[in-house]
Amino acid sequence: MQNIIPGVAIPIDGVSIPVSRILGRNPGPMTGPGTNSYLIGTQRLCLIDPGPVDEKQLSNFLEAIKGNKLEYILVTHTHGDHSPAAKMLQAETGAELVGIIAPDALGQDHTFSPTKIWGDGDEINCGEYKLRLIHTPGHVSNHICYLLIGEGLLFTGDHILQGTTSVILPPDGDMGAYLDSLQSLKDLPLRYLAPGHGAVMNNPAKEIQHLINHRMKRERKVLLGLKKLANSRLDDLVLVVYDDVAEHLIPWAKKTMLAHLIKLQRDGVVAESDGYWKIL
Numbered sequence: 561m562q563n564i565i566p567g568v569a570i571p572i573d574g575v576s577i578p579v580s581r582i583l584g585r586n587p588g589p590m591t592g593p594g595t596n597s598y599l600i601g602t603q604r605l606c607l608i609d610p611g612p613v614d615e616k617q618l619s620n621f622l623e624a625i626k627g628n629k630l631e632y633i634l635v636t637h638t639h640g641d642h643s644p645a646a647k648m649l650q651a652e653t654g655a656e657l658v659g660i661i662a663p664d665a666l667g668q669d670h671t672f673s674p675t676k677i678w679g680d681g682d683e684i685n686c687g688e689y690k691l692r693l694i695h696t697p698g699h700v701s702n703h704i705c706y707l708l709i710g711e712g713l714l715f716t717g718d719h720i721l722q723g724t725t726s727v728i729l730p731p732d733g734d735m736g737a738y739l740d741s742l743q744s745l746k747d748l749p750l751r752y753l754a755p756g757h758g759a760v761m762n763n764p765a766k767e768i769q770h771l772i773n774h775r776m777k778r779e780r781k782v783l784l785g786l787k788k789l790a791n792s793r794l795d796d797l798v799l800v801v802y803d804d805v806a807e808h809l810i811p812w813a814k815k816t817m818l819a820h821l822i823k824l825q826r827d828g829v830v831a832e833s834d835g836y837w838k839i840l
Contacts, residue, residue, distance in 0.1 A: 566594055567620035572760055574752060575711045577689045578602055581754070582624060584611040586641055589808065592724070592757045595641045598715055599624050600708065604686040606632040607655070608706060608715050609756060610645035618648055625653070632684055634691070635659035636717025636756060637703040638669040647671050658684065658693070660702035665732035668700075683709070696745070698738025699726045705745070712751030712764075720745075720767060722758025725774060727812045728819035735775070735819035736826060742772050775820075782820045783829070783839065791836040794818060 564570055566587075569580035578601060584594035595611040599621075605628055611617065630653040635643040638659070646657055656675040662668035680695035690709040696719045697703055706715040718726045719741065728735050750764035761767050778801070785800040786792060794814055802813040821837055824830040831840055 564593070567617055569599055569620075569624040572598075572713075572752075572754065574762070575708070575713055577708060577711055579708070579713065579754070580624065581760070582617075582620060584641070585614055585617050586612055590727075590812075591641050594757075596754070596756055596758075597621070598754060600691070601628075601686055601689060603628050604688070605630045606634055606684065606686060606691065607649070608634045609636055609642045609717065610649050612641055613644050613648060618645065618652065621649060622652060630655045631686060632656050632658050634684075634704075634706055634715075635672060635674075636705065636715065636719075637700050638662035638672045639667060639700070639718070640669055642717065642756060643669045643672045647673075659704060660695075663701050663732045665700070665729070667729075678704075694745070694748075696741040697734060698741045699728060699733055701732050701734070701737075703741075707748065707750075712749050713754060714745070714748065714750050714752070714764065715754045717756040720753055720761075720771060721755045722753075722761055724758070725771065728816045730815065730819045730822055733815075733819055735816075735823040738819075739772060739775060739823075742768055778816075779820050779824065782817060782824065786830065786837060786839045791838050793835055794837075797837065 564583045566583045566585045569582050572579045580599045582597040586594045597610055598608040600606045633646045633649055633655045635646055658678055659674050662670045682693045684691045692707040692709055694705045696705045699718045703719055705719055728738055745768055753761040753764050781801050785797050798814045798817050801817055805813050830837055
């Protein structure tokens, strides 16, 4: 990401359909360099994840579009760093909004209103290219990845990130669903992963398996932590299970750890009583 300038459309190599990444102007501890937006096509365009409301970035989008027809604005999910600018960009372009409405959960953008009901397997046909919606719940329940058919390029939003892992946010986020969603992606003919944060990745099978392995390793660490602490509260357990993360990330780690515990509870491995967790 060193040579990526916020707001500037930078072409992605290795695909025949033009795709440009436009880095958001929202760097931060949870967004890294910023949110990636992606502009697809030459005349009939799609833009994925316009990010937060930002008048300057809106101008950057319109400059990148260069008078061509923006037909669709696609949203991977409705967190504040991905979807709020969709309404403003739609007002400027008349583009159709694609995605799933926000769930009833904290941190969701309820201004996002898709043009119609979209679902897993739906396709968008822009003549020179097609995109397929792939429902990938886990990080949140309404998460969608978008596959550029024929190119093997998957736009992964926050489902798969480069250089880090997604926070799983229960009760709407679900660790079991996340692992199932990752597993399902292994069946696709993928060549590249274009994440919501970070650089494009060119070894999808390796990246996906690495994430699965990482989550299962963390699950084992949760169980080891419960063995060590016996009946344990989240605040104590997280310091053992996530002893390898920075202190400022512990509140987010606790959310993901709770997602692991809920999965293990469903699996019949652990139980909770009055805020204390134990192995059965």
